[in-house]
Amino acid sequence: MQPIITVMLNPVLDQTLYLDRLRPGAVNEADNGQVYPGGQGVNIARGLADWGVPVIATGVLGTENAAPFAALFAAKGISNRFVLQEGSCRSTVKLVDRTSGLTTEVNQPGQPIQPDAYAACLWQIDRLCQPGSLVVLTGSLPPGLPDDTYAWLIARLALHESRVALACGGQALMQAIGGLPLPFCINPNRQELAQAVGQALPEVRDVLHAALHWHRNGVAQIVVSLARSGALFVAEGKAWHAQAHGMIGDGDALLAGWLAAQHQRRDIEDAMRLALACSTGMLGIVGSHSPATSTVRDLAREVRLTRLPA
Amino acid sequence: MQPIITVMLNPVLDQTLYLDRLRPGAVNEADNGQVYPGGQGVNIARGLADWGVPVIATGVLGTENAAPFAALFAAKGISNRFVLQEGSCRSTVKLVDRTSGLTTEVNQPGQPIQPDAYAACLWQIDRLCQPGSLVVLTGSLPPGLPDDTYAWLIARLALHESRVALACGGQALMQAIGGLPLPFCINPNRQELAQAVGQALPEVRDVLHAALHWHRNGVAQIVVSLARSGALFVAEGKAWHAQAHGMIGDGDALLAGWLAAQHQRRDIEDAMRLALACSTGMLGIVGSHSPATSTVRDLAREVRLTRLPA
Structure with missing residues (x-):
């Protein structure tokens, strides 16, 4: 690899x-x-x-x-x-x-x-x-x-x-x-995306519209962490709202999970699940550790994916 | 050396x-x-x-x-x-x-x-x-x-x-x-000496009595920083109150100056002058620097030494 x-x-x-x-x-x-x-x-x-x-x-x-x-x-x-x-x-x-x-x-x-x-x-x-x-x-x-x-x-x-x-x-x-x-x-967070498009993005559909704008312009993948509301993904002309039990506490773990899964040739849905599991699993972890593999696998199964109109 | x-x-x-x-x-x-x-x-x-x-x-x-x-x-x-x-x-x-x-x-x-x-x-x-x-x-x-x-x-x-x-x-x-x-x-400061003798030392003569006690017990040299009031020295059966224009901001520089002068075989009075000059010269200096040699020489000349009854 x-x-x-x-x-x-x-x-x-x-x-x-x-x-x-x-x-x-x-x-x-x-x-x-x-x-x-x-x-x-x-x-x-x-x-x-x-x-x-x-x-x-x-x-x-x-x-x-x-x-x-x-x-x-x-x-x-x-x-x-x-x-x-x-x-x-x-x-x-x-x-x-x-x-x-x-x-x-x-x-x-x-x-x-x-x-x-x-x-x-x-x-x-x-x-x-x-x-x-x-x-x-x-x-x-x-x-x-x-x-x-x-x-x-x-x-x-x-x-x-x-x-x-x-x-x-x-x-x-x-x-x-x-x-x-x-x-x-x-992978901007909501505030960074709002700043980039020059307007507030209070609803998930506002985030979606902003992300789709950049996707149509030519950014192949857009990963937006939405804190308590999970994350929004846009890739391959499609969009998803992904929600987990925990909060997206760690945008870096979100991106790492997303990229790691794709690097391992998993499909987009698996990548979103791993991304959210990695991110929510980091809550409460101090230092240079990731959550246990078994924890992340369990969390990944619980992620809810909703296709959004793209 | x-x-x-x-x-x-x-x-x-x-x-x-x-x-x-x-x-x-x-x-x-x-x-x-x-x-x-x-x-x-x-x-x-x-x-x-x-x-x-x-x-x-x-x-x-x-x-x-x-x-x-x-x-x-x-x-x-x-x-x-x-x-x-x-x-x-x-x-x-x-x-x-x-x-x-x-x-x-x-x-x-x-x-x-x-x-x-x-x-x-x-x-x-x-x-x-x-x-x-x-x-x-x-x-x-x-x-x-x-x-x-x-x-x-x-x-x-x-x-x-x-x-x-x-x-x-x-x-x-x-x-x-x-x-x-x-x-x-x-080289305790006033608080450390007070703690060691188990009583407050509000006046210079209180500090003197405490220092003389340890000197008579066998500690050859005692250097006590008194903050705004300068420093007290006991050595060779004698005691001095040394005062400078500045505050004794740095007890470490006080001891370094005292030991450096003796190492260079200067007499006790020169050692006290250098000690106070090194210490007061450190005020306002940030980082790993000492005051300029000329500054310390000037400060050393201005130190007032008072013999105390020992």
């Missing part, structure tokens, strides 16, 4: 700290925190690998905190083709207050990408891609790269006859679906 | 994040944070090295975030004899709210020390120590080591005819000064 190539230009280390009560402006004592490689690219690569898909991961990491990423990739059998640059990648700090149950999250934009690291990363991608390769471009862009970076990468990958699944929102998504060539697959 | 050996069993990475306004329970955006190796041991080793003293640093670090420590030691010319264990050392998160000016700090106890890493660290210390060596034992103890760890290490180092400067508070300090052999030098 040809590996799926995941690209992450701005990875993140997720640091979770548990406190009895967070007192702002004071010195707080926490339990020992957990530090996990995170960000959309890592989550998707891990989800794919956990479902038996061969994965190559590339992008740019900082020398100072690359070790946890390398350890995770080694543990999951993900081929590590990351380029290193000086410094460290950004981290996200999550402070969990046990008394209030609230989590205070602090995010950072990330370090600027260095030109030589970016050039080396592009060289890796060129070298890894073959006709028919699936390349997943993921996450926010680091400072120093313009909003049309993914649009430009999609054009470059088209020259390799590779297909792109794009997992990002905001301006980077809008630029990528505003020109040609288009990505093969996009 | 014989190097000073600094031992840190529970190092810490200091992570500082700047926010416009911290909203607890929400997702916050911060500027890119700064991550610096910290903790008493690193600060003292760095302060000594910045004043031209040869330093060997040992202790235990986690493989996952050892890189910033290694980079700092290399940059400062500190000989790195750290033992690595799996995992990562603890980090301190500081969230600086630009609107309120308040800093929210979240600390962790640190990872348990692994028996083989501890054994390897003890072997390093045994190998490095020579008769007359000065060994600085620093900071809180990691989970897994008992409160009498420093007391036991002081006894072990006495067999090598080495002297110990002890930079810690709490139970570890009380155990170390409650038996024999005693450390050569201690």
